[in-house]
Amino acid sequence: MTALESQDWSAIWLTIKLAATVTLLLLLLGTPIAWWLAHTRSRWRSVASALVAMPIVLPPTVLGFYLLLLMGPDGPVGRATQALGIGLLPFTFGGLVVASTFYSLPFVVQPIQNAMEAIGPRPLEVAATLRASPWDAFWSVVVPLARPGFLAGAILGFAHTVGEFGVVLMIGGNIPGVTRVVSVQIFDHVEALEYARAHWLAAGMVGFSFIVLLLLYTLSPQARRS
Amino acid sequence: MRSIVVLCAVFGVCSPAWADEVAVAVAANFSAPMRQIADEFERASGHHVRLSPGATGALYAQIKNGAPFDLLLAADDETPARLEREGNAVAATRYTYAIGKLVLWSAKPGVVDDKGGVLRQGNFERLAIANPKTAPYGEAAVEALTRLGLYAGLQAKLVQGNSIAQAYQFVASGNAELGLLALSQVWKDGALVSGSAWIVPESLYAPIRQDAVLLARGADKAAALALLQFLKGDKARAVIRAYGYGL
Numbered sequence: 225m226t227a228l229e230s231q232d233w234s235a236i237w238l239t240i241k242l243a244a245t246v247t248l249l250l251l252l253l254g255t256p257i258a259w260w261l262a263h264t265r266s267r268w269r270s271v272a273s274a275l276v277a278m279p280i281v282l283p284p285t286v287l288g289f290y291l292l293l294l295m296g297p298d299g300p301v302g303r304a305t306q307a308l309g310i311g312l313l314p315f316t317f318g319g320l321v322v323a324s325t326f327y328s329l330p331f332v333v334q335p336i337q338n339a340m341e342a343i344g345p346r347p348l349e350v351a352a353t354l355r356a357s358p359w360d361a362f363w364s365v366v367v368p369l370a371r372p373g374f375l376a377g378a379i380l381g382f383a384h385t386v387g388e389f390g391v392v393l394m395i396g397g398n399i400p401g402v403t404r405v406v407s408v409q410i411f412d413h414v415e416a417l418e419y420a421r422a423h424w425l426a427a428g429m430v431g432f433s434f435i436v437l438l439l440l441y442t443l444s445p446q447a448r449r450s
Numbered sequence: 451m452r453s454i455v456v457l458c459a460v461f462g463v464c465s466p467a468w469a470d471e472v473a474v475a476v477a478a479n480f481s482a483p484m485r486q487i488a489d490e491f492e493r494a495s496g497h498h499v500r501l502s503p504g505a506t507g508a509l510y511a512q513i514k515n516g517a518p519f520d521l522l523l524a525a526d527d528e529t530p531a532r533l534e535r536e537g538n539a540v541a542a543t544r545y546t547y548a549i550g551k552l553v554l555w556s557a558k559p560g561v562v563d564d565k566g567g568v569l570r571q572g573n574f575e576r577l578a579i580a581n582p583k584t585a586p587y588g589e590a591a592v593e594a595l596t597r598l599g600l601y602a603g604l605q606a607k608l609v610q611g612n613s614i615a616q617a618y619q620f621v622a623s624g625n626a627e628l629g630l631l632a633l634s635q636v637w638k639d640g641a642l643v644s645g646s647a648w649i650v651p652e653s654l655y656a657p658i659r660q661d662a663v664l665l666a667r668g669a670d671k672a673a674a675l676a677l678l679q680f681l682k683g684d685k686a687r688a689v690i691r692a693y694g695y696g697l
Contacts, residue, residue, distance in 0.1 A: 397609030
């Protein structure tokens, strides 16, 4: 008896590809957001913090539903992507990337922001007196000191994208090899009463999430403290 | 004393002895007509109906794990038969309460012609269907496309909703131009609600029999038996037909 069938492997590969793309994207996007949130005194800070944190509390059905409308042919995002010649995003891998980026944003931004805030103003002041440019100071002071935060953000962002279900279900269209990720595949197996096939994937997910969190708590002193 | 009354009102647990509550697990595609039938039943009998809509596969799993349902109105005929075989349903109470019909639907008027020729022309990007593995309407959609000789050619354009409700959402939001859906989703009071549609000839797919069955938990409940009887009556049948189901 083969444990995982080719469709299961294709879902696993797709999930890893999605999570890796989203994590990379979120490190690029999340870092300036985290930096701004950690340092700004703007009165918009609480508004921005609330917006970033919203995916944590919103049910995936809400996110998925609005993304489906926004990215649809009559939505503003859908109009824009059509005008740019990309076509419509729902039912595509690109659409999943966009949706997951929203969904996993707080899980990357918040650890990085916490790590940046923990550095305090002193090291940057010292760097400035040593005539380091802000850019230089960022790379040689902030990034090394905030490394545990980047690590935690990357791990959490990756893991959270792997575990995503509701949003993908709402906008994915369940297309094999394009949008059918592991969580949807498990749901399919369960709905079709193929419990044995569901178990292989589901147990794999349980093992994966344990290892990821173990890694997180072992490697990141920051996460260990909180 | 007052707090007890309030508790009763909040949780609805202290119903008078003569009225009973029937818990009904109902396939998502039938939840709107069932709501209407339940209202009429409540008025006629004084009993209270509690509806739990869901995907038939999910409802099956819940029933197997002890969910408190008295009656199941499934989206297929296999699940009730299976529950009967496995001893979770009362033998000989199973019957077909509705026959689902397949429709090709577009949210826009004038897109679907009355012979479904739009499927052959192929000038669309996405055709939404329900998951053929788990949803009877999805299975029927694949069967109809296969018989039309279009399935292989259209495979790249298919998007699957996990349920027929989700497939409808893909089309209603405009993300898919076309969908093979349940007629009951776009049909009300004997007419198309919006958009354009082709009712797929029933010769193109096996009948989508939706069966109801009395579950073990409702075996001795007079109210559950009364509702099952009411479902077979003229009033309920009129509602079922108005939503585009066959009988």
